[in-house]
Amino acid sequence: MPNFKPLAAAALLAFAGAASAQVTLTLSSWVPPAHLLTRAQSDWCNEVSKATSGRIKCNLLPKAVAPAPATFDAVRDGLADLSFIVQGYTPGRFTMTKVAEMPFLGDSAVATSVAYHRIHEKHLAKFDEHKGVKVLAMFTHGPGVIFNAKKPVTSLADLQGLKFRVGGGVVNEIGKALGVNMTLKPAPESYELLSTGVVDGTWFPDESIVSFKLDKVIKHRTAVPGGLYNTSFALIMNQATWDKIPKADQEVITKLAGENAARFIGKYWDETDAQSRDVQKAAGVQSITASPAFVAEFKAKTAAIDEAWAKEAEAKGLKNAAAVLQELRAEIAKVK
DSSP: OOOOHHHHHHHHHHHHHHHHOOEEEEEOOSSOTTSHHHHHHHHHHHHHHHHTTTSEEEEEOSSOSSOGGGHHHHHHTTSOSEEEEEGGGSTTSOSGGGGGGOTTOOSOHHHHHHHHHHHIIIIIGGGOTTTTEEEEEEEEOSOOEEEESSOOOOSGGGGTTOEEEEOSTHHHHHHHHHTOEEEEOOGGGHHHHHHTTSOSEEEEOTHHHHHTTOTTTOOEEEEOTTOSOOOEEEEEEEHHHHHHSOHHHHHHHHHHSHHHHHHHHHHHHHHHHHHHHHHHHHHTOEEEEOOHHHHHHHHHHHHHHHHHHHHHHHHTTOTTHHHHHHHHHHHHHHOO
8 A cells, every 4th residue: 555644744844834924015106215105005015914923024115116017017017016096196107097087076085985995896896908928906096185385275266377286097087177277107206396486286186285295385275165175096906926925925915905995095194194294284285175156167168077087988988977976975984
């Protein structure tokens, strides 16, 4: 009879080796080290490390492996294992993700992020717009705000004659609908653009004033209830890296990813938005809230943007796109 004992021992050793196999994830961030996205990404990865008893390690690289618009390709091609992307930084590449960039979605990054991830998984992921990478979570920032260094903005007329930096995506379409002079540039370029007078202002969530040290170059803030706009993000992993992670640890990561990761990052954003508003107040930034008349003006000018996205998405195969957007808004209202 064959002796199975050596075979069994070898199998046990192989299993033990697989169970203790260590994977070190390289993390890239194209925003400053203190930015909430750098911190949230690193802290989330460290939660993964704890949950896998250290079998997954996290190594934040000292500098980004690529500029913000090239990050998707960098992660896909293996220059980093993990990072976050803004789909709007690469115009024409993503259509479905624009659903999360519409005006008046909500006032909380947690709510919009969690709801967005749910809707993406239910309706949009099947279109595989992120082909080549493993999508861990979809999320958004907090509500977009009008910031500028020149004057209070209390109506659409006040926007005329001002030049604003925006990040691309639907926010650019919003600017066009309002007849505003827009410059498309990634967020990290904002300080230079403002300090040199290339632009007069920027459309940003509150946190960005602190994250990019803009409190000394911004004088006026106009908050729009529900948000002037939003931005779609994704947390992504290199597919080959994902594939080499043992299945048991993939299951651990999956539990911490998705809606849980969207909520995790959203909390960082909401907290930093609140902290930034305090910093702005201390720096003397004059803050106002858009009046009902201003909001009505705004809604009238941007009403066609929802419909334009629905047509574009349906042309790519999404059925009842307008209903999907309505479902996202309803889902945001339900998130606690």
